[in-house]
Amino acid sequence: MAVQKDSSCLKTLDLQLSEVDMLISMFPDQEEFKLDDPxxxxxxxxxxxxxxxxxxxxxxxxxxxxxxxxxxxxxxLVCQLPHEYPDISPEVFTRSPKINRKAHCQxxxxxxxxxxxxxxxxxxxxxxxxxxQDNEVAKGEKCTSVPTALSKxxxxxxxxxxxxxxHIYGKFKRRDLINWAHELNITGFSLPGKxxxxxxEGDRDDVQEYWQRVHNLNWKKIAVKDEETSExxxxxxxxxxxxxxxxxxxxxxxxxxxxxxxxxxGRFYEYLExxxxxRIFSLYYGVEGRTSNKI
Numbered sequence: 001m002a003v004q005k006d007s008s009c010l011k012t013l014d015l016q017l018s019e020v021d022m023l024i025s026m027f028p029d030q031e032e033f034k035l036d037d038p039x040x041x042x043x044x045x046x047x048x049x050x051x052x053x054x055x056x057x058x059x060x061x062x063x064x065x066x067x068x069x070x071x072x073x074x075x076x077l078v079c080q081l082p083h084e085y086p087d088i089s090p091e092v093f094t095r096s097p098k099i100n101r102k103a104h105c106q107x108x109x110x111x112x113x114x115x116x117x118x119x120x121x122x123x124x125x126x127x128x129x130x131x132x133q134d135n136e137v138a139k140g141e142k143c144t145s146v147p148t149a150l151s152k153x154x155x156x157x158x159x160x161x162x163x164x165x166x167h168i169y170g171k172f173k174r175r176d177l178i179n180w181a182h183e184l185n186i187t188g189f190s191l192p193g194k195x196x197x198x199x200x201e202g203d204r205d206d207v208q209e210y211w212q213r214v215h216n217l218n219w220k221k222i223a224v225k226d227e228e229t230s231e232x233x234x235x236x237x238x239x240x241x242x243x244x245x246x247x248x249x250x251x252x253x254x255x256x257x258x259x260x261x262x263x264x265x266g267r268f269y270e271y272l273e274x275x276x277x278x279r280i281f282s283l284y285y286g287v288e289g290r291t292s293n294k295i
Contacts, residue, residue, distance in 0.1 A: 007081040019123045035064035036109045086123050093213050101205045112216045121212050158240040160201035160228040166221040168196030181246035225283045242275045
C-alpha cells in the first residue's frame with residue numbers, strides 16, 4: 001500500500017530525478033559524473049513513488065561533475081540540490097587546483113551571480129555547465145562582486161571570521177558547515193538556532209574559500225560581522241587559533257515555535273570568554289554578555 005506523501009516537494013524532487021537521469025546519460029563516464037551517495041537518489045525516488053513519507057526522507061541529491069573550460073583548465077562543479085530546487089537555487093561551487101586562489105574566488109562569485117539571474121522553477125544544471133565551459137577562467141578576474149570583507153588575497157596570513165546568519169536550522173546546511181571546515185582545515189564552531197553564529201579561523205585563503213561556499217548557500221540573511229587578521233611572522237597558523245577544531249555547539253537549547261530553538265546565552269558567553277572572544281557577544285546580540293549565574 002502506498003504511503004501518503006507531502007506534496008510540498010513532490011514536484012521538485014521529481015524534476016531532480018529527471019535532471020540526474022539526463023546528466024548520467026550525458027556524462028556516462030564515472031570520472032566525469034559522480035554521485036555523492038547513490039542511495040540518496042534511490043531514497044528520493046522511493047518518496048516520489050509513494051513508498052515513504054516526506055518525514056522519512058533523510059537524504060538530498062548531490063554530485064560532482066569534472067569539466068573543462070575553453071582554456072582546458074579542469075574544473076570540478078560540486079552540486080547539492082535542496083529539496084525545494086528548482087524553486088530555489090541549487091547550492092554549487094567549483095574546485096580547481098590549477099587556478100590561483102584570487103581567480104578562483106572571482107570565478108565562484110561570478111558563477112553565483114549568474115545563478116541568481118536564472119529563472120526559478122526551471123532545472124538549470126546544464127545552463128551552469130554551459131556557462132562554465134563558455135567562460136574562460138581569466139574572465140573571472142574582471143568580476144568585482146567578491147564580498148568586501150574578503151576582497152584581498154594575501155599569503156602567510158591568519159584570518160578569523162565571525163559570520164551572522166538570520167537562522168541555522170536545516171540538517172544539510174549544518175552538516176555542510178562542519179564537513180567543509182574539516183576539508184579546508186578550518187577551526188571554530190557553528191551555533192544553530194536564531195540567530196545563527198559561525199566562527200571560522202585558519203589560513204586566509206582557506207577561510208576565504210569557506211566563506212564563499214557558505215555565502216553561496218540559500219540563506220534568508222548572512223553577513224560577516226567581524227574579521228580578525230594577523231600577518232604570520234615567526235608564528236604558525238596553529239599558534240593563532242583559539243579553537244582546537246571545528247564543531248557544532250549547543251548550550252541547553254530549548255524548543256520554541258516551529259523549528260525555532262533558543263540557546264542559553266549565558267553559557268554561550270562563558271564559552272566565548274573561555275576562548276578569549278567575549279567581546280564578540282555584543283556584536284551579535286547588542287548587549288554585554290553575562291554568565292548564566294548572573295541571569
